[in-house]
Amino acid sequence: MKWCIIGAGGIADRRTIPALKKDASNELVAVMDKNVETAKLIGEKYGVKYYTDPDQMLSEVECDAVYIGTPVACHYDQAMTVLKHDRHLFIEKPLAIDSKTSKKIVEAYKAKGKLITVGYMMKYHNLHKKAKEIIALDGIGKVVDVRAQFSCWYPDIKGAWRQNKKLGGGGALMDLSVHCIELIEDILEDEIELVKSFYSTRTFSYEVEDSGVFIFKTKGGVLGHIDCNFNIPDNASESKLEIYGEKGYAICKGTLGQEEKGKLYHLYSPQGDYSAKQERVTDKPTEYDGENSDLYLKQLQVFVNQVKSGKLNYFYADRAVQVQKIIDKIYKEKQK
Ligand SMILES: NC(=O)c1ccc[n+]([C@@H]2O[C@H](COP(=O)([O-])OP(=O)(O)OC[C@H]3O[C@@H](n4cnc5c(N)ncnc54)[C@H](O)[C@@H]3O)[C@@H](O)[C@H]2O)c1
Incomplete structure (x- = not known):
């Protein structure tokens, strides 16, 4: 599977790209970051093309899936950009800024038959x-x-x-x-x-x-x-x-x-x-x-297997929306 990254500098560089590289069936093809120095640094580190615009990256580069590891407020627009380019999406937690926005993302992916999963890796421990x-x-x-x-x-x-x-x-x-x-x-x-x-x-x-x-x-x-x-x-x-x-x-x-x-x-x-x-x-x-292997690799493998088999499962994506509903409820509670 060919991968592009949106938001290359944080958890992507620390955990996700190293995990991708442990499985030979994955290939990193390009990275994007809004910070040009970060984009260049990470692109050169992994020997791939780098961009500062996700639209441009996804228009120019052939890939099957995209990983988003950016601040939460960016998730909705970037998830929709990925979907516009017909790619599967692995997006970091929390899915989006609130449950309404989270649901809109998941429903759009379901409607287009593209997989979306959210980076809750602890269940694979x-x-x-x-x-x-x-x-x-x-x-x-x-x-x-x-x-x-x-x-x-x-x-x-x-x-x-x-x-x-x-x-x-x-x-x-x-x-x-x-x-x-x-x-x-x-x-x-x-x-x-x-x-x-x-x-x-x-x-x-x-x-x-x-x-x-x-x-x-x-x-x-x-x-x-x-x-x-x-x-x-x-x-x-x-x-x-x-x-x-x-x-x-x-x-x-x-x-x-x-x-x-x-x-x-x-x-x-x-x-x-x-x-x-x-x-x-x-x-x-x-x-x-604890068996001390790589949680990030384990969750990526579940995603990759679904894409390869064509058996797309939205159970975890729906649960990520449900998690946001709980967070919405919490923040609606008045605090004195
Ligand atoms: N699952 C996990 O274990 C885990 C751990 C840490 C962070 N996260 C999640 O990952 C996401 C990113 O967190 P982080 O800690 O890596 O943040 P970070 O700030 O360390 O890194 C974010 C990267 O995105 C870039 N960026 C910022 N705005 C952007 C934009 N509009 N377009 C493209 N790139 C942009 C930044 O330059 C930076 O390189 C968050 O959703 C966070 O909750 C998950």
Whole structure:
């Protein structure tokens, strides 16, 4: 598959292009960035043509698919440019600035029969897949409580698009909690429906929130909460996902992030009668390790296989729209 890139300088250069290059069935043919120095730098780094205009790139270059890794506010126009040129699209999360815009993109791709998928790669982590399998096999019983904490240290940076509401659409919740929502829905095979949130900017001086938390209820009745911060040091954040059931738990530590690292602890410890003594015998959980391969490659392979087989599946794209609906609800809640 031949690929073009729109927005070459950030995550594209750090993760996506290196992942593309690991699979010989992919070929990078051109990159585009609005910053001419970045376009030139990345084009020369990978030995491909470079552009500053996506329309021009897609008119001149033959390719099957395009990857978009630009600020969120650019996603809609660029996704439509890609579609105008009849290419399949792999676009970064969050899909667009709000759910209405996100839905418009997905519906347009469906109507034209072009694949669109969104960069939620954490569901491909071997430990998240293992947790999903354990739950499906009744390894923790009926799920009753889910908690996720995902943070990154993100101080004031002049001109940073993520710190600008118009360009990023929001702060820690828009940027980080979207991963948690998508992942939880994937593992539980359920949908988050109701939310109550608190968010504020406590540490830094930018306009979007650096601290956000919300509780939720899924359609299936599971309760949970998600915490996301830009103001907890990276080394102090456990980046964890805890899932508790009536018979035990599946706890992933250090798995929320860009690498397939961390550990999964699975405890199966069903209990019969009520114990007034509340004696707790500590059963040892079974431990599993992250397999440390490439999440970005794994998600690209799913995309490539669909395009090659012609069996286009919009399930994940629809879920990316659903994730944006939750974010819309959160930002509509009044904060005092
Ligand atoms: N899935 C993940 O693991 C992951 C990680 C980081 C970022 N992201 C997502 O990727 C996207 C980009 O984030 P980033 O961290 O790489 O940002 P970034 O600012 O580091 O890089 C964005 C690149 O796009 C370029 N750019 C800006 N406006 C453009 C435009 N109008 N046209 C073309 N190029 C333009 C910039 O010059 C820069 O090279 C966002 O949607 C973000 O949420 C996803």
